[in-house]
Amino acid sequence: GSAVKIELSCRLADKYSYMKILQVTWKRGNETIKHINKTENSWGIQLTISENRKLGSYTCTVTGEEEFSVAFHLQVPQIEGREKPVISYEGDSAILICKSHSYTPIAWTWYMTNGSEQIAINDSLMLDKYIIDRTDANVTHLKILKLTKEDDGAYWCEAAYELGKSKGKLKLKILSLMVPLKPFLAIVAEVVILVPLILLFEFYSKKKRAEDEKEFDQIEQL
Amino acid sequence: MGFLLGAFATRLSHLYLSVGLLAGLGWALVFTPSLGAVSRYFPTRRAMATGLAMAGASVVGLALGPLVPLLLDAYGWRGSLLVLAALSFNLMVAGALLRPLDVTIEMESPRPPAPRGQGGLRELLHHGPFLRYALAFVLVDAGYYVPHVHGPARAQEVGCDEQRAGLVMAVTAVADGVGRVVAGLLAARPTASLLRHLFAWSVLTGLALLLLPLGTSFGGLTALALAYGFCAGAIVPLQFTGVAEVVGAGRLLHAIGLMQMFESVGSLLGAPFAGWLRDLTGDFKVSFLAAGAFLLAGSLLILTLPSFFRTSRSDGSGTEGVPDPVPKGLELSSVPLSPPN
Numbered sequence: 001g002s003a004v005k006i007e008l009s010c011r012l013a014d015k016y017s018y019m020k021i022l023q024v025t026w027k028r029g030n031e032t033i034k035h036i037n038k039t040e041n042s043w044g045i046q047l048t049i050s051e052n053r054k055l056g057s058y059t060c061t062v063t064g065e066e067e068f069s070v071a072f073h074l075q076v077p078q079i080e081g082r083e084k085p086v087i088s089y090e091g092d093s094a095i096l097i098c099k100s101h102s103y104t105p106i107a108w109t110w111y112m113t114n115g116s117e118q119i120a121i122n123d124s125l126m127l128d129k130y131i132i133d134r135t136d137a138n139v140t141h142l143k144i145l146k147l148t149k150e151d152d153g154a155y156w157c158e159a160a161y162e163l164g165k166s167k168g169k170l171k172l173k174i175l176s177l178m179v180p181l182k183p184f185l186a187i188v189a190e191v192v193i194l195v196p197l198i199l200l201f202e203f204y205s206k207k208k209r210a211e212d213e214k215e216f217d218q219i220e221q222l
Numbered sequence: 223m224g225f226l227l228g229a230f231a232t233r234l235s236h237l238y239l240s241v242g243l244l245a246g247l248g249w250a251l252v253f254t255p256s257l258g259a260v261s262r263y264f265p266t267r268r269a270m271a272t273g274l275a276m277a278g279a280s281v282v283g284l285a286l287g288p289l290v291p292l293l294l295d296a297y298g299w300r301g302s303l304l305v306l307a308a309l310s311f312n313l314m315v316a317g318a319l320l321r322p323l324d325v326t327i328e329m330e331s332p333r334p335p336a337p338r339g340q341g342g343l344r345e346l347l348h349h350g351p352f353l354r355y356a357l358a359f360v361l362v363d364a365g366y367y368v369p370h371v372h373g374p375a376r377a378q379e380v381g382c383d384e385q386r387a388g389l390v391m392a393v394t395a396v397a398d399g400v401g402r403v404v405a406g407l408l409a410a411r412p413t414a415s416l417l418r419h420l421f422a423w424s425v426l427t428g429l430a431l432l433l434l435p436l437g438t439s440f441g442g443l444t445a446l447a448l449a450y451g452f453c454a455g456a457i458v459p460l461q462f463t464g465v466a467e468v469v470g471a472g473r474l475l476h477a478i479g480l481m482q483m484f485e486s487v488g489s490l491l492g493a494p495f496a497g498w499l500r501d502l503t504g505d506f507k508v509s510f511l512a513a514g515a516f517l518l519a520g521s522l523l524i525l526t527l528p529s530f531f532r533t534s535r536s537d538g539s540g541t542e543g544v545p546d547p548v549p550k551g552l553e554l555s556s557v558p559l560s561p562p563n
Contacts, residue, residue: 084295086298087294087295087296087297087298087301088298089298089300089301092300175297175298175301179297179301180297180300180301180302180304180305181304183305183308184304184305184307184308185308186308187305187308187309187311187312188308188311190312191308191311191312191314191315194315194318195314195315195318198315198318198319199318202318
């Protein structure tokens with residue numbers, strides 16, 4: 001694949017220029033990297049990133065009377081999952097979507113969690129259950145058909161890049177139709193009770209008014 | 223029923239038919255008679271009553287703001303449609319409550335019966351002032367809904383997160399409700415001219431829309447949105463009671479129905495047009511300017527109505543529905559006829 005050349009540099013703020021600098025270290029983990037003195041107050045390193053091993057956190061530490069440290073995190077693009085669960089119903093189907101912004105992954109893989117294990121989903125094996133849409137390379141859709149309670153749980157979409165992989169988490173929650181049915185029936189019951197009550201009340205008060213008028217007429221006639 | 227059927231939809235076209243067509247039809251069939259009923263019950267305080275009635279819609283709109291996301295998080299879209307369907311069935315309760323007084327008012331009112339049947343409708347189409355009134359509201363509607371539809375997107379455009387965008391919309395809804403009531407109260411005074419109030423509020427709304435692009439911070443946007451909401455809400459009761467001044471109370475229902483039909487053209491095109499302008503120019507500034515322009519254009523049309531420059535107020539309860547371009551002030555003595563006992 002193609003390698004990326006990148007230069008990282010750190011600079012001490014002007015207000016500390018009085019400080020006598022004893023040591024400047026560039027490290028990745030425990031491994032020290034030789035740096036170059038760019039200017040009086042800045043130091044840099046040049047890296048060629050060609051494989052996953054070279055990714056990670058690079059730190060620059062400046063030691064004098066005080067010690068200052070800064071870190072660069074080189075990583076593959078992070079995939080965003082969804083915080084809120086996707087809600088669907090038994091027998092219905094659901095679509096889980098993952099997007100990679102700016103960068104196009106080489107491949108996408110979907111995993112479902114079974115207990116504590118992550119199992120890859122093979123859509124060619126289970127054609128009537130899972131469909132993975134790969135028309136757009138930057139986006140992946142996992143369509144799950146004929147949902148059951150067992151499909152409830154966490155799913156992972158993994159994007160593979162040249163330099164590494166990145167995962168996003170999504171949650172799928174399966175409800176039975178009974179769940180929204182309860183508030184539905186409660187409210188409809190309220191309507192079914194109120195409407196006849198109101199109409200009965202109207203009918204009764206109309207009758208009463210008619211009776212009052214009849215009484216009135218009868219009194220007038222007397 | 224539309225919502226209920228929509229909960230079981232398996233394709234987008236199902237939703238178009240159930241929630242769009244059926245529920246929309248239901249809402250339309252409920253709306254006009256409700257307005258007509260309120261007008262019949264309170265012929266002398268029509269504006270205030272309508273204002274209060276329409277404020278009820280604001281309350282629910284405000285409540286739905288946080289309620290719908292809660293429903294969606296708990297039940298997904300199918301379950302939410304189910305619950306909303308149940309809530310909508312309560313319209314039947316409201317309908318049942320509306321019936322009682324109708325017969326008594328009819329018996330007491332001495333005014334001659336309004337012309338019934340299709341004749342009234344066709345006459346309306348030739349009624350110059352009515353057509354101008356309806357056209358005014360086609361223009362008004364083209365701009366009116368732009369903040370409602372694109373508001374959250376605009377809020378996020380100026381840097382608000384989802385929560386704050388929701389807050390801006392909620393504030394607008396509250397201001398809208400208050401505006402409806404206040405406008406109704408102001409118009410209830412006997413010396414008030416409905417059409418002049420309507421003109422004033424729609425001009426103010428247009429100006430508020432023109433100023434909206436200036437809101438580039440959460441605070442600024444909220445303040446301007448509040449002003450917009452208040453003025454926009456004020457238009458609502460006056461729009462429907464103003465119809466009586468233009469065509470007379472006898473043809474109120476026909477006129478409202480016809481006007482709403484024309485208006486829907488404006489509202490259908492307004493928000494997408496604003497969206498198109500945004501895609502064209504990169505942000506919503508021009509969209510809001512255009513919306514304001516529509517509002518002001520509609521206001522100008524209201525100026526052309528014959529009833530506008532009349533000094534004595536006609537509440538429309540004494541005239542029959544005969545199309546006349548002659549100012550009604552000459553015939554009517556402005557004293558509401560009292561029912562015989």
